Amino acid sequence: MRQIASDNYFQQFCAMPLIHVIIPAYNEEKSIAHVIAAIPAGLVQEVIVVNNNSSDQTAAVASAAGATVLDAPIPGYGNACLTGIAYAAAKPVPTRPDIIVFLDGDFSDFPEEMPYLLQPILAGQADMVIGSRALGQRESGSMMPQQIFGNWLATTLLRWLYGASFTDLGPFRAIRFSTLQQLGMRDRNYGWTVEMQAKAAKQKIRYAEVPVSYRRRIGVSKVSGTVKGSVMAGYKIILTIFKYL
Ligand SMILES: Nc1nc2c(ncn2[C@@H]2O[C@H](COP(=O)(O)OP(=O)(O)O)[C@@H](O)[C@H]2O)c(=O)[nH]1
Numbered sequence: 001m002r003q004i005a006s007d008n009y010f011q012q013f014c015a016m017p018l019i020h021v022i023i024p025a026y027n028e029e030k031s032i033a034h035v036i037a038a039i040p041a042g043l044v045q046e047v048i049v050v051n052n053n054s055s056d057q058t059a060a061v062a063s064a065a066g067a068t069v070l071d072a073p074i075p076g077y078g079n080a081c082l083t084g085i086a087y088a089a090a091k092p093v094p095t096r097p098d099i100i101v102f103l104d105g106d107f108s109d110f111p112e113e114m115p116y117l118l119q120p121i122l123a124g125q126a127d128m129v130i131g132s133r134a135l136g137q138r139e140s141g142s143m144m145p146q147q148i149f150g151n152w153l154a155t156t157l158l159r160w161l162y163g164a165s166f167t168d169l170g171p172f173r174a175i176r177f178s179t180l181q182q183l184g185m186r187d188r189n190y191g192w193t194v195e196m197q198a199k200a201a202k203q204k205i206r207y208a209e210v211p212v213s214y215r216r217r218i219g220v221s222k223v224s225g226t227v228k229g230s231v232m233a234g235y236k237i238i239l240t241i242f243k244y245l
């Protein structure tokens with residue numbers, strides 16, 4: 001795994017922007033505390049866990065780990081993200097985030113790699129950064145074959161139809177809050193990640209990709225690990241790509 005940037009690395013960025021992390025979580029009581037604990041200390045001002053009717057202790061474990069826990073009654077990954085964005089947008093300006101980082105709650109991402117995700121934005125080179133598992137180190141079995149194929153197909157269509165050069169629809173990503181609001185995100189479930197990338201390409205947003213590591217999740221997958229989830233996600237991703245053309 002790559003060497004993590006030291007604290008004084010950020011000294012060059014005079015006023016560190018406010019960074020909030022949004023983590024959609026559904027029945028992730030075994031992993032959520034690990035995810036929160038692995039976020040580099042002092043890097044972010046708030047960790048927002050959006051819990052969707054979890055039947056386990058996800059909410060209690062997340063708040064005990066220091067996160068702000070929001071309950072999103074309507075199921076769906078996108079809906080959880082929209083709930084987190086609405087919460088951040090409702091904050092008074094001085095405490096409203098400048099940058100949002102999205103992260104999954106199953107400990108398959110490496111939160112300690114967040115400084116790399118942020119670097120192109122902090123350096124003023126990009127307004128959105130996707131953590132690419134295709135460019136990074138992936139533990140075997142961390143992504144299902146249908147997931148690898150689905151990402152290849154979606155990123156190929158984004159290249160052909162939008163002229164965009166993405167290699168993954170990875171969940172671990174960072175974006176300027178103003179850019180995120182400009183995109184006008186709508187999707188409430190599986191089309192969220194590709195909607196953001198399709199709209200960013202369409203609106204000529206400056207984006208970058210950085211390689212991120214990926215490992216097998218803790219617990220059970222709600223999307224790619226289930227036939228229903230994979231089919232629904234595949235269908236919604238393709239639909240979303242053509243919807244925003
Ligand atoms: N809040 C919320 N989170 C969800 C929902 N479905 C999945 N998630 C979370 O979204 C992330 C990705 O889901 P996951 O099951 O890991 O999908 P996979 O990585 O594609 O296999 C995890 O943190 C899940 O807990 C949902 O309906 N609501």
Ligand SMILES: [Mg+2]
Pocket residue numbers: 104106108217221
């Ligand atoms: Mg996962």
